[in-house]
Amino acid sequence: MYRAPVEEIAHTLKSVAGLRKALEAGRFGDLGEDLVDAILAEAGRFATDQIAPLNEIGDTHGAVLEDAAVTTPPGWKELYRNWIDGGWNGLTGPEEFGGQGLPMLLSVAALEMWNSGSLAFGIGPTLTMGAVEALEKHATDELKARYLEQLVTGEWMGTMNLTEPQAGSDLNALKARAEPVGDGTYRIFGQKIYITYGEHDFTDNIIHLVLARLPDAPAGTRGISLFLVPKFFVGDDGSLGARNDVFCSGLEHKLGIHASPTCTMIYGDGKFGDQPGAIGWLIGEENRGLACMFTMMNNARLAVGMQGVAIAETAYQKALAYARERTQGRAPGFKGEGMSPIIEHPDVARMLMTMKALTQGARAICYSCAEALDMARVSEGDEAKAWAERASLITPIAKAFATDIGMEVASLGVQVHGGMGFIEETGAARYLRDARIAPIYEGTNGIQAIDLVMRKLPLSGGDTVKALISDFKADAEAARASNAPRLDGVAEHLDAAIADLETATAYLQLAISEGRQTDALAGATPYLRLFGLTATAAMLARGALADIDAPEADGRAALAKFAAISLAPETAGLCVTITTGADSLEAAQAALA
Amino acid sequence: MYRAPVEEIAHTLKSVAGLRKALEAGRFGDLGEDLVDAILAEAGRFATDQIAPLNEIGDTHGAVLEDAAVTTPPGWKELYRNWIDGGWNGLTGPEEFGGQGLPMLLSVAALEMWNSGSLAFGIGPTLTMGAVEALEKHATDELKARYLEQLVTGEWMGTMNLTEPQAGSDLNALKARAEPVGDGTYRIFGQKIYITYGEHDFTDNIIHLVLARLPDAPAGTRGISLFLVPKFFVGDDGSLGARNDVFCSGLEHKLGIHASPTCTMIYGDGKFGDQPGAIGWLIGEENRGLACMFTMMNNARLAVGMQGVAIAETAYQKALAYARERTQGRAPGFKGEGMSPIIEHPDVARMLMTMKALTQGARAICYSCAEALDMARVSEGDEAKAWAERASLITPIAKAFATDIGMEVASLGVQVHGGMGFIEETGAARYLRDARIAPIYEGTNGIQAIDLVMRKLPLSGGDTVKALISDFKADAEAARASNAPRLDGVAEHLDAAIADLETATAYLQLAISEGRQTDALAGATPYLRLFGLTATAAMLARGALADIDAPEADGRAALAKFAAISLAPETAGLCVTITTGADSLEAAQAALA
Structure with missing residues (x-):
């Protein structure tokens, strides 16, 4: 059963997505780390104790339509009531309408936990929050007065x-x-x-x-x-x-x-x-109307990205618990009696580490997107514009990379369970079924990739993407400068991934500026994956470096190293495909049609 | 609805998996191409007209247990009866017990079609065929006399x-x-x-x-x-x-x-x-008993590989049909009125080509495994040993690569359908659900990868794997020598993939010989993928070269080019991970435990 990973979430918010720096600089008013920690802990308890236990009945019972009325599964109505009574719907809502006006960073962390508890539950309030934002920005005062408060509290x-x-x-x-x-x-x-x-x-x-x-x-x-x-x-x-x-x-x-x-x-x-x-x-x-709707949609895209992170986290937890318990065979070097827990087998460990690293990478990317949204809101002038553009750049990556890895991780989770994974009662297959929607809705991941390449790479003449890549370079530099033996090799592999990202970025920017639309479009999806993997490696390194001297950071350093060495090298092939693949796609496309 | 791709299957059998050469050399007695073609066409009709239409009710109704008796879905009992009446169960069975003694090459092609019609149907007879083989090889004459004929005909x-x-x-x-x-x-x-x-x-x-x-x-x-x-x-x-x-x-x-x-x-x-x-x-x-059981299991592994190919083929056909019909937006260069069929959008075409190339690659790999089994049976001495070892080498790749891409292709198929893909009635999601078992049963894909690395790479001191790689080199050389403009770039990309395969092979062989078990085991799954991708690129080139001058071969050449340029480059990253990743896995594994 899911347990909210509050400590990891807090670390990612504070040390990877810059929440600590922002708090220390007073960017979020008098909000302090203590309150942040308290809110995260409380949200974690709600997700763990109240939402997650109702996920299975939600799946097996489902929503039922009769005479144009829909009944939600047993216990779900009460769950929603408890959830809004806890004030969770209004976390980021405007204070004048009963919201708490907290940063998006807290909102996405909470969203992750609700969705880990149950994707089917978490998606509902996401739409309400989008409606709140659209009304707040675009509706008349009269409409706001009539509808906004009840939407902020979740009463409607x-x-x-x-x-x-x-x-x-x-x-x-x-x-x-x-x-x-x-x-x-x-x-x-x-x-x-x-x-x-x-x-x-x-x-x-x-x-x-x-x-x-x-x-x-x-x-x-x-x-x-x-x-x-x-x-x-x-x-x-x-x-x-x-x-x-x-x-x-x-x-x-x-x-x-x-x-x-x-x-x-x-x-x-x-x-x-x-x-x-x-x-x-x-x-x-x-x-x-479309402009108004986009206000809703951009937030919804990040929220769906959180669904990818959320389902990946749950699937990982379940697979990890199973792999620790289930014994089969004898792993190399195993010194215990009888059979080893399967986690000791290198191939099972590889699956679990892949799951964990991808989950953590997607989390860091999504939280960084929320950071940019928050900073844009509390900044002015050029700074605000730069943050807003950064949010705009990261949004499609957050949505598509996180939901793609949601599927990948959920599928690995099934695999770790072996035959049990295919049995519905185990629950691992349910995560896979649930995860499959996220790459589709709120703009398919193909649409996200096209948005990234065609609309986001050109932002500020390319300076927006350049600035983000510079941050990754700083991460690589910091890893190198740390001389931490536990990060041995990380800087070099990160350098290679970043070089691939730069090569591919330059290629696509040139294609766009020369009007070679098909060349740009053909490479869009591999490019988004390349971006996500590089960001994963960079941000895991950043997270590990934040407390590299603490003994409890062993796990983070090991994860960063694994991501750099075992996941990031995929960028090499992606770069080749992006920069040389369009021709082959066009020929093949002609053969398909 | 599925239509058996008889022409593509025949081409792969004859020109990629060597059936034509074997027939011409008389290796399969008086079996000729005409009979092969007739059998394939008839099997295609049965799968298309009789099995596929019962797949949906099979899924929605399912098998039902009552009082220790199991009832199959409506129409399924009659389907099975028609199928054995057609003589399909005994295709490769021993002639003295009522079988037709045909080559495995025909059997795997037929198996593919049964399983494309319905995975849930196709898996049943697979077990019977395994039982036939185990009895034929290991049972007493009395047991054979009592049971074999009914198992060969499918009566039991x-x-x-x-x-x-x-x-x-x-x-x-x-x-x-x-x-x-x-x-x-x-x-x-x-x-x-x-x-x-x-x-x-x-x-x-x-x-x-x-x-x-x-x-x-x-x-x-x-x-x-x-x-x-x-x-x-x-x-x-x-x-x-x-x-x-x-x-x-x-x-x-x-x-x-x-x-x-x-x-x-x-x-x-x-x-x-x-x-x-x-x-x-x-x-x-x-x-x-285990040795006897392995007789069954090896065949079952290839048969499950065919399930991966089968579900990928069906998922591809469905997605292709949808992408031709569904219109959304305007693709670059689209000259028609109104919205384009989505197949015109480069990102959708990329998904479809990926599906098709992976399917065709997995098919070629599995058929090549059957070729090796057949040739081992009809050969003697060193030749027989070499073919048997080749079959042994390819079996885990056939099983794991084909079932992994079965999932990948089925998932892409859902994605091509957009929102419709998540709706059960569409059927695309059913393929994904069905596909998920194949990487698990008959030895998980992790077990296959370990088998490949630990037991198959050392065969004949490494000569077995070397010989297979030499065949890939010959494919690259032939692509280069052809000077076919439609294969421009294929040889170079294939060279690169083969070089990665050789590097990784040498690394793993050294690790094994030096007793560095964890190093070898950690790289097993990425290595199997690397092998499968390289084989895909090589075999698609081989298939394209077989009729490169025929105008109707445009599609095959385009597919080979796409595979070489857009899929094979993934080998670069895999090679890095295999040769440098074990350390990072061990550290990470320690952090997990």
Whole structure:
């Protein structure tokens, strides 16, 4: 069973993602390490004691739809109630609406723990938090006054309605319509699919944020507007009124995260109300809905990255516990009686170390993304811009690398269990099933890679990526300068990975500037992996160096060394593929078509 | 829906795995290409038209246990009957017992197709074929006369009973007992788990091959004997008599292959018969059961490798069809109206080409293993020994590489489908669930890698591996000599991969000869991957060169180029990890424990 790795999380926040430095410099007001530690410990207890025990029943029971009402699994409604009563929903929410205004760094750490407890639980509040941010940034004061506090506390949940059957990754194809009523409201018509927690019994009201087109709106994404559509209308006194014309017509039967209701939502077919049309209120300007939605989406991408870290952590813990208990054969050098615990076998240890290093690397990358978001918020001018661009650069890596390794680690976890891993009751296979969604939703990992290469590498003429790579170089330099025997070889392997990253970056930047779009696109996914592996090696070294003289840091140093020597060398092949592979892909593509 | 790729299979058999050369040299008697083609076409039709359509109900319905009897999904019993009526079970079986005595090359090609139709169906007959081989090689004439013909025709099925809860990979820990009755039979007692098709309604009788210990047998694997234990006793006239004291007490609830009953088998608890003890007959010599079982297991390993190829092929076909139909966005250079088919997007094409190249590589490796088995059978003296050792060398690569890429390809298949991939009804997720077992059973892939490094590299003082690598060099040389523009760059990249393979091989051989066991074991899994990738690149080049001047070979050349440039470069990093990684693993292992 999962136990929140609070100590490791705190170390990564403070010593890798720069939380300690920021606290010491007073960047987060009077927030201090003591409070941070207390919050992490409390979140860890909640995730460990309350969420994780309900994960299995969530999977086996699932969410159930009957008469357009969704019932969550036994115990889940109470779990959500306890969770919002603990104030966890409002951790980063605006203080004027009942939130605690804490840094994103704390939020992502907590998100990791909720999702380790249960991915199907953790994904729900993520959408609410996105809705809060979109409303806070783009809604009128009246809408804020009416909806924000309940969303910040979690009394109501929020949803994000983008996808339609013909419009997944490509929102140009969106068809949902919004007709102005004349009183400032709109009537919304259309079908949305894959709506996470679109309907449920956690809260009395659900606030849908919905993309739709106004009449005569321009074609494509420049003609999309964002609307707030409550399930129940809200009176001036905050009381709930009549039902709006929106309902859930179906739940998807999914590979994993069974407890998370994935809804088909029908807007405006006349099931509720006097005349067809779900009443909605415009958020932001007409035809500028996509910009508002991106506010939600960027946060959601980092949050999904945390899901990758979270499932990897759980899968690792489970595999580690099994490998310590299960005995088979005799490992080289084993001195005990009878059979060895399988963890003693080098190949099993290799799997476990790979799991641990990838998990820790993805965690560090995601937390660094949160650091950049926080620093952008508390900075001004050029500093703010640089941090914001860094967040923007890291976001696709955080989302895609972390969710890719989530799958990889969960699959290794099954393998460590041998035959038991394929048996559902063991639970290892459940992590694999749950993990599989994260590389897909909130923008597939292919889309993230394209975003990284086409939109993020060019930021500030390439200075943004250059600055991040410089940080990795500083890590390599620090490893070299430390002369720590336990980090023997780390600097050299890190140098090699960074050189590959620089070569590939330069190649892709040139391809973009010369308009060789296919060359850039063909290398996008291998490039994102290359970036993630290099960052992993650099950040694990950074984490190890932070307390290299402490005896308890043995594990961190060993992990950093393993990452540099056994994982980072993959960058060599990736670099070759990126810089020479586009031709072969084009020929092959022609042969496929 | 799956369509058997008969043309590609035939090409790989004939031009990559040497079937044409062997046929032309008359190595397989009067078997000719026409008959081969006819058999492949007929097998393809059966798999496409009869097996594949029953795969989904197999998954959703599953096998059901009631009162120790297992019912297979609707239509499956009839499917099996049609399949044996078609003579498919006896394809390679001995002719004197009703088999057709055809080469393994045809058998693996057919196995691939059955398993592409349904992994849960294909695994059953695999066990029967193993039982046939074990009996043919090791059983007394009396046992052969009584059981072999029905097993060859498939009238009865066979099973393989190794695993016990405490004895999975490590058979030393086996506890099942066999007590001599005094009349030449034995009473078997014990529990076996994970017994594939241990109980079912396909056939009237089931022939269990069971590992157990005789009283006073030496400890460890040198004290294990193999017994034949029929579900029903067989009279001298072949009629079925009383029920033996063995039954299925439970079915596992698994991640995938739901239609394949995975049974817990109870031997000798007195449920049937006058006194407790399942009656068994010794196969081979006392205490030499493991050698007999290995006869079954080696074949089963290649057969499981075919499952990896099979599921990869199906997953690829499904993803390809989806990517041609689904439209989203506009790909660079797309000239059509509206949205492009997603196959036009370079990143989607990259996924599909990766799927196709890995599938084709794994297929070629597995078929080459079958070629070596066939050639060993029809050769004599040193030639026979060389072929047998080559089969022995390739077997762990065939099993592990093919099943690893089975997972990789199935997971990519889900990704190509986007959100649809996570929905069970789509079917892409089912392939992923089914694929997950293959890296585990018949010896985990970690065990295969260890077998490759510790037992296979030293064969004939290293000459066996050297000869195989020489073949890859010849492929590189042929690519260079061809001067085919469509293979531009292939020779160079192949050279680089082969150099990595040689470096890693030499390192591991030295480690073994110097007794540095951990160094060798730590590199085993990366080495197997390195071997598989190099073989993939070499064999795809070989396949492309076979008809490089034919216009329809565009696709094969493009695939070979893609494999060499976009997949093979991974060997560089693997080589670094193998040759420098053991230290880092040992330190990390110490930190884990």
